[in-house]
Amino acid sequence: MADMFLDVPPVSGLSDPFPIRVSDVSPGGVVRIGVRTTDAAGVAWSSLTEFTADSEGRVDTCSSLPGSAEWSPANSLGPLWTLRPEHGTPGYGFSLEPSGAVGLDIRVRSTGAALGAGASRTIGRRAREVGAPTAPGITAARFFVPDDGAPHPGVVLLGGAEGGLPAAAAAELADRGWSTVAWDWFPRESGGVDVGDLRAALRVFVDHQLVAGDRVALIGRGRGAELALLLAVGEPDLVGPVVAHSPTDVRTNDPHAAPSATTYLGDACPVLDLPAPELGSVFARLRSRLRPALAHRPLELASYYADARREAGNEAVAAARIPVEHIRGPLLVTAGTSDAVWDSETMAGALAQHAAEAGIDAYAVVYPGAGHGVGWPFTPAGLPIPDTATAYGSTVLLGGDRTSSGAAATRSRDVVLEFLGQVHGGETP
Template sequence: MLVLAGSSGRVESARCDVLAGLGATAASYRWFGEAVDLVPLESFEDALSVLHERCDRLVVMGTSRGAEAALLLGAMHEEIDAVVAISAPHVVWAALSTDRPQRSSWTRGGEPLSFVPYDDGWEPDTSPPEYVGMYEQSLETYADRVPAARLPVERISGDVLLVAGGDDRLWPSCDMAEEIVARRSAAGLPTVLVTHPAAGHRVVLPGEQPAPRSHLVHGGTPEADAELGRLVWPHLVGIVGG
């Protein structure tokens, strides 16, 4: 399993240890530089190749922007047997940068992928800000950009497990996950979606400790985040076991 964190940039060593307890060979690394900004999708290929050479099955697990990467990689690489996408988006988002004009988070073959920009006119109504409103407003403002920016989830031939918290205050995880499920269903592809109404942006798997507090509002509660992790666990056991 290649385990990708989100924009925190953390190396998910503790999560890899938990997954190793299931019998998985799990690896994680900081997969971007200063920010998620024009990251070449080809930059993941070495890590995928090493795992693929050593293991019978190849799985990519990502959280948040790491889940965006995981779904893109699943669509690109037929050798990926399963994608586990936690708090995943359904579109390519703009780079996490204050530079303007805005640009894509990803490139492939040296070309930027189509993306949905952030609405710079959005203003938070909470302190600290809950960015879920910014993402919702951006999807409305740039609705014409959404079709071209959709992640090509219909091209993922492997299993797809989506995990989303109903109280995610960073972005609308459940809405975006349901859009992925609907598009894959229309293509005749099964998808598993595991949710909990009171969980937030980051799931806590059995054996994990909650992530350190962040300046970002993630929503949820420690109890609900852990309960969502327990609901996900049997599906992870099945994926690791094949």
């Protein structure tokens, strides 16, 4: 089987299809496709998937299903969704270089032969980074623009409670035609973030010479989706389209040990959080965190937020509801059915309904089996989806299975690109 031929695209976008084609195989022969990469943290990831060659001796990951049936229907990104760290904690997140470049080593061989053909390819994308406008309330920012250097519609990216800068996501959006800034905004401690400062930062960004138009789009996930909605409510003259991945429809409390802790300070509407559930004592609050830690299990927040909503009562929930009917829109909300952080499926539906009732164009997309925060460009379709994230000083369970979340990331890319392309310029898929 020495003549086995491997065809892999040498360069492609991180979320683009990634066809692996193998030919000159015995018809009906089993081919093992191995993928290996090392992330920015030096952690090695790999996957090994078996495919059966067709009657013409070919395997094409665009149309061939794996023997394990880990995903269905066929999808060329399947071998990338199923990458796992070779050493380390299950659920460890893939650490992406800020440039977004990933090198993949692809190896194929037949189960009935020695080592077959092999190749190494690089998946990357181009983006131009410029100095980010500075403003109070932003811990750090990175700003990417299309290669032509001309003004383009602006997008602000707001990650979730994991903090940090979604720089690679901003680079990918810039490659699609938007001037995109990524903000590191989530507070490291429970002291909170001043929403008034962030509203001022929006004005600075809108006025930048490389940002076209008088309104920007906001894209957020998790707590970032919550902030995007709060900013859109407070600044309808500055914020147009909003994409909210795994959102909440209420202003949520901060699940730190102190029940009075909050995330949002200053000029935000609504002005109150959903009250924290009463845990009875300091010891009870510590126990809710210590038990998962001692058992080496991630923190499951879904029950925490469900208890908060139930114990608060209808009046308090109504007071904390984000008045999405005051945004300009349009609005795109997405959610997974297996979100382990909070019930984003139900809350996304409520947000879309309230917006639509107010005459705002609103769209809700639900991804079966996906977990929390799955949404492009934060979760590039061509990377494995983590099971957990580090947030609130703990390891937090995100939910969903990786294959369903990977498929959701692929679909989300097309949905978000089409949405933004139609309502905010840029490129459509």
